[in-house]
Amino acid sequence: MxxxxxxxxxxxxxxxFGISEKKALHEAFLEFGLPTGAEDYVVGYQEISRGLWRDLEQGLIDLTELGVERFKRLFLKHGLDIHADSFSRAYLGYLGKEIHxxxxxxxxxxxxxxxxxxxxxxxxxxxxxxxxxxxxxxxxxxxxxxxxxxxxxxxxxxxxxxxxxxxxxxxxxxxxxxxxxxxxxxxxxxxxxxxxxxxxxxxxxxxxxxxxxxxxxxxxxxxxxxxxxxx
Incomplete structure (x- = not known):
């Protein structure tokens, strides 16, 4: 062999991951009172997230920072008054339950x-x-x-x-x-x-x-x- x-x-x-990400985003936005948030912001979120993952591969950002920064940028872009750290914790919690x-x-x-x-x-x-x-x-x-x-x-x-x-x-x-x-x-x-x-x-x-x-x-x-x- x-x-x-x-x-x-x-x-x-x-x-x-695609399915897991969308479902976890939906649950997190739902928790924060935005039932259509995943549908409204998923494209922008994925664009931001992909860029930050590329930065991670190049050693320009660490994983903990990435986890929060993607939501900071998303919420700033759309003027959403949501605490990025809290949202990131909720999202990761839901993501851990998504098994496809x-x-x-x-x-x-x-x-x-x-x-x-x-x-x-x-x-x-x-x-x-x-x-x-x-x-x-x-x-x-x-x-x-x-x-x-x-x-x-x-x-x-x-x-x-x-x-x-x-x-x-x-x-x-x-x-x-x-x-x-x-x-x-x-x-x-x-x-x-x-x-x-x-x-x-x-x-x-x-x-x-x-x-x-x-x-x-x-x-x-x-x-x-x-x-x-x-x-």
Whole structure:
């Protein structure tokens, strides 16, 4: 078997973040007396949030600051008198309860029982632990490595050093990272000198010059890679 350790991303790899985000936003806005808030402001929020996540990947902002800053900017833009810190706590609480599996996630993890499986995520530790812990994947992974505890985020080599130390991995050639983000998961794996698998279900164009070892459209396609020789 070529790969013995598989490192999975969480959001939009194992769990559908788009659904989770919209539902959690709705519940948070509802709590703050704006029942149509998610519908009214989701587009603007996502634009702000995506920009801040890019800043996080570049080390320009930390996760705690990101969690509040996105709502500060949103509320300022729309003139909403809502305390961003309180709203962020409410949103993250609801987000931790939103568990929507990506197609094939359970099947793939079950059929990879012969491999060591772990998670490496840039998300909030408490949120990701709650979501995975409440899912059918709860007993699947040796460790859930989150950037918040590691002190580094993908694509920084630091989070991989932390993960490899935690998992006692000494041979990078035996490990594969699987994720949907070219700039986070794939670039991070490349930076660390390990093989990468880009999960690209929506067939997005790759115009970034980032070249994954493998590209798959369905999670179940991963089963054909594990144990196979690199091509």
């Amino acid at each position: 070529k790969y013995e350790i598989i490192l999975f991303d969480v959001d939009d790899t194992l769990l559908d 599996l990506m197609p094939g996630a359970v099947e793939v993890c079950e059929k990879l029982g012969g491999c060591r499986l772990a998670i490496i995520t840039n998300g909030f530790t408490s949120v990701q632990t709650a979501r995975i812990g409440g899912s059918p994947l709860r007993h699947t992974f040796e460790h859930l490595i989150a950037s918040q505890e590691a002190g580094f985020q993908k694509p920084d080599k630091g989070i991989f050093d932390y993960a490899f130390s935690k998992l006692k991995i000494t041979d990078k050639s035996k490990a594969l990272i699987v994720g949907d983000s070219l700039t986070s998961d794939i670039q991070g794996g490349l930076n660390y000198g390990m093989d990468t698998c880009w999960y690209n279900p929506h067939q997005k164009d790759n115009n970034l010059g980032i070249k994954p070892t493998y590209e798959i459209r369905k999670l179940t396609d991963l089963l054909g890679i594990i144990g196979s020789k690199q091509v």
